[in-house]
Amino acid sequence: MPETRQTPPEFDFDTTKHGRMGHGTHIGVHRHRHGQFLYPSTGVLATTTELGTWVAPADRLTWTPPGFEHSHRAYGETDVHVLEVPRELCGGLPSRPTVFVVTPLLREVLVALTTERPFQPGARARLCQVVLDELTDIPEQFVYLPEPRDDRLRAATALLHADPATSATLAELGRAVGAGERTLSRLFQAELGMSFQQWRMLLRVQHALVHLLDGRPVTSTALACGWSNPTSFIEAFTAIVGQTPGRYQNDLRRAAR
Secondary structure (H helix, E strand, O other), X not given: OOOOOOOOOOOOOOOOOEEEEOOOOEEEEEOOOOEEEEEEOOOEEEEEEOOEEEXXXXXXXXXXXXXXXXXXXXXXXXXXXXXEEOHHHOOOOOOOOEEEEOOHHHHHHHHHHOOOOOOOOOHHHHHHHHHHHHHOOOOEOOOEEEOOOOHHHHHHHHXXXXXXXXXXXXXXXXXXXXXXXXXXXXXXXXXXOOOHHHHHHHHHHHHHHHHHHOOXXXXXXXXXXXXOOXXXXXXXXXXXXXXXXXXXXXXXXXXXX
């Protein structure tokens, strides 16, 4: 993911569990006793663990289970709403970080729960239950990039992280890191559960999310992230994110108003 050149600002949530993270703000590795939902109503929020990176564009919801070590980084001015889930209520939620689509009802409930306002007795608990009920019918969004453990594969993916637009083949990457093409191909499947091409596609889409957030046109984003033409980029982006790049950018503009 692109990094800011500025020193990341300090970040802290206020008592309403709603705060703003400036572009490049980083929250180091930590864990929570309870589960946690993070809803970026604007910007892009990346959550990284030893398993990989989950990316939540605006109007997606990131779930982090209790006790799961993770860190966060914001891209663009990111408004974040935070909702804790007691450990005893986390049994029906995923056991690893996950990103969900946010429905209109879920959006309004999340904002209400993370805004300083009085509640009638029992009302807050009922709204929290609405969040859990909504998520049972919402598919997960796999804008998720797994990270390898094998040193050879880590070296190869580091080259791709440094230049997502590179056209290097798996054989060329293998020569650069001292591993055979077949070995790397096997490691991608064994460790990451996907092919080299699938992993690189996810990496490029994650970078495209940030470029689009910065206001880059769809065509220049496609070229900057390694696609030879906008059509193939739009198809790949839509398959992974669930909406076209243009629609994603329009939603960002509306959320920023």
